[in-house]
Amino acid sequence: MTLGTWPVGQEAAVGEAVERAREAAAWWGGLDFAERARRLNAWKRTLVHRLDELADLIHREMGKPVDDxxxxxxxxxxxxxxxxxxxxKVLGPRRVSSGLLGINLAATVAYEPLGVVGVIGPWNYPVFxxxxxxxxxxxxxxxxxxxxxEYAPDVGRWLADTxxxxxxxxxxxxxxxxxxxxGAALCxxxxxxxxxxxxxxxxxxxxxxxxxxxxxxxxxxxxKDAAIVAADADLDAAAEAVAFGAFGNAGQTCVGxxxxxxxxxxFDGFVRRVRDIAERIRVGAGPEAQLGRITMDRQIPVIRRHIEDAVERGGTAVTGGPDxxxxxxxxxxxxxDVPEDSEAVTEETFGPTLVINRVRDLHEAVDRANASRYGLGSAVFTADRRTAMTLARRLRTGMTSINGVQSFALVPALPFGGTGDSGFGRIHGPDGLREFTRPKAITRQRFAPPVELASFSRTTKDVTSALGLVRLLHGRRGRR
Incomplete structure (x- = not known):
């Protein structure tokens, strides 16, 4: 079934779009924050009023259930x-301390727009x-x-039109x-x-x-996000959260x-609970379905291979299997009980599969979770707050949810991003705003410097005075 026909942007067309954006940047970047906010909020209201229209478009293009x-x-x-x-608040000019060596200076930092930003989006969450x-x-x-x-071009066009x-x-x-x-032309x-x-x-x-x-x-x-479940965790709540984190959007989630x-x-109690939830999930294209199709056909052989490899190497499928x-x-x-060096553990599956392995203690759990070359999100389930925070800090990921999954994505003030093969840089929150700016440092001389260092007219006395100040401030031995 053909949903629509869209042009393939060649190098010339992409270059023309960037050039138009370059000309528009002078106007948009010249607006103050209030004027930009007013216009962005007008767009936001349009999205709210036409939310169901956009959701239906997402459903038709990439196949996820309408409620998702x-x-x-x-x-x-x-x-x-x-x-x-x-x-x-985040990007506006702000005064910073100039320190004693710069006591005669007023110091300001501001964050200036870069100009034109190119964005290459995914199909699994084509709006968010x-x-x-x-x-x-x-x-x-x-x-x-x-x-x-290319799997959701109409969604992109709809966003630009609104x-x-x-x-x-x-x-x-x-x-x-x-x-x-x-995408290469945009780069x-x-x-x-x-x-x-x-x-x-x-x-x-x-x-x-x-x-x-x-x-x-x-x-x-x-x-290849991992969750850790401690002995004192609420197993019912943990199983519900993990099942959604693993199977939601048919497993097609970067932080799944x-x-x-x-x-x-x-272990046994947790596995039983997850199994029971998994067996009740409705899969299909109808309005009652909870999981939709695998959007990219070429991903299906990868999912099948990971399942088969896990079973052939000694793992047990307690729900489902290659069929x-x-x-x-x-x-x-x-x-x-899947071997840690199997593809189902080491490679991103991007499908509704979940590996649950037992560990002796939480130290082993962290070590196994951190053994991945990926480092995007993670989750910890325990009733002990101190233990939870300790585990969260030890996990080598950009984000961790405690007693939940993916909850960091719900908080706009938190940065979102990973490390290792999960990438670098941050979206969302203050870090996400600063990601698309260049910091600009400005100093203004308020009065003549008491010690002149940046001049060929400086004297040995000036340098000696500066050395004495540095020794006084930074040379004292700390207490043992």
Missing amino acids: ARTEVVLAIEHLGWAATHAR TPMGSIAYALAAGNTVVFKPS FAEAVHEAPVFQVVTGAAET RGGVDKLGFTGSTATGKRVMAACAESLTPVLIEAGG IERVYVVEEA SVRPPFVHPVVLV
Whole structure:
């Protein structure tokens, strides 16, 4: 079934879009924060009023259930509102201490827009995820050229069209459609920064293309998120959360839970609860379905291979198995006691599968969770607050939820991003606003310096005075 036809943006077309954005940037970046916020909030109201229309479009293009699509749009609206409201506080000029050596100076730091930001978005969350770059870049005073996934071009176009209704003065937010070649053209199209969300392999190619012109990049790549379940955890609540984190959106979530490490005492009870939930999940394309199709056909063999490899190497499927792969759908699969070097543990599956392995204690759980080359999100389940915070800090990930999954994405003030093969840079929160700016340092001389150092007329006495001050401030031995 054909949903629509969209042009493939070639190099010339992408370059023209960037040039239009460059011209618009002078106007948009010249507005004050209040004027930009007023326009962004007008767009936000449009998204609220037409939420069901956008959700239905997401459902038709990429296949997720309508309620999942509605939830995605709600999150995107929340982040758009936060960015518009908080940009002035985060990015506005602020005084900083000039220190004793600069006592005669007034010191100020401000954050200036970069100019034109390119955004390459994913298909699995075609509104919420790219909005983490789009909204924050716009609020910071940049114009945006957005290449949505080739699996969700109509969603991208809808966003740009509704933005133009709120901001009609200039092409501040544009869309170019196409596949990999269009993304490559955007990388080389003269943008001032590029935000990318997608696989680690594609992220490396994006970096290589951007490196040709020293264009800075923000990479939000894959994940192999782990959850840790302690003996004192509420197993009912933990199982509900982990099941949603693993199987929601048919497992097509960069911060989806793919691995769980459960201490021995809680293992059997936790597995039983997750199994029972997984077996009740409704899969299909109908209005009652809780899981939709696997959007990318080429991912289905990967999911099947990971399941088969886990079983062949000694793992046990307590729910589902290789026969759960029924294109274009995959029914939930729960695997236990899977070897740590199997593909189901080491590689991103991006499907509704979950590996649950037992561990002796929480130390072993952290070690296994951190053994992955990915480092995006994670989760911890325990009744002990101190233990929870200790575990969260020890996990080598950009984000951790305690007694929940993916809850960090609900909080607009928190940064979102990973480490290792999960990428670098941050969207959301103050860090997300600053990600799309350049810091500008300004000093203003208020009176003549008491010690002149930056002059050829300085004397040995000036230098000696400065040395004495430094020794006084920084040379004293601390107490043992």
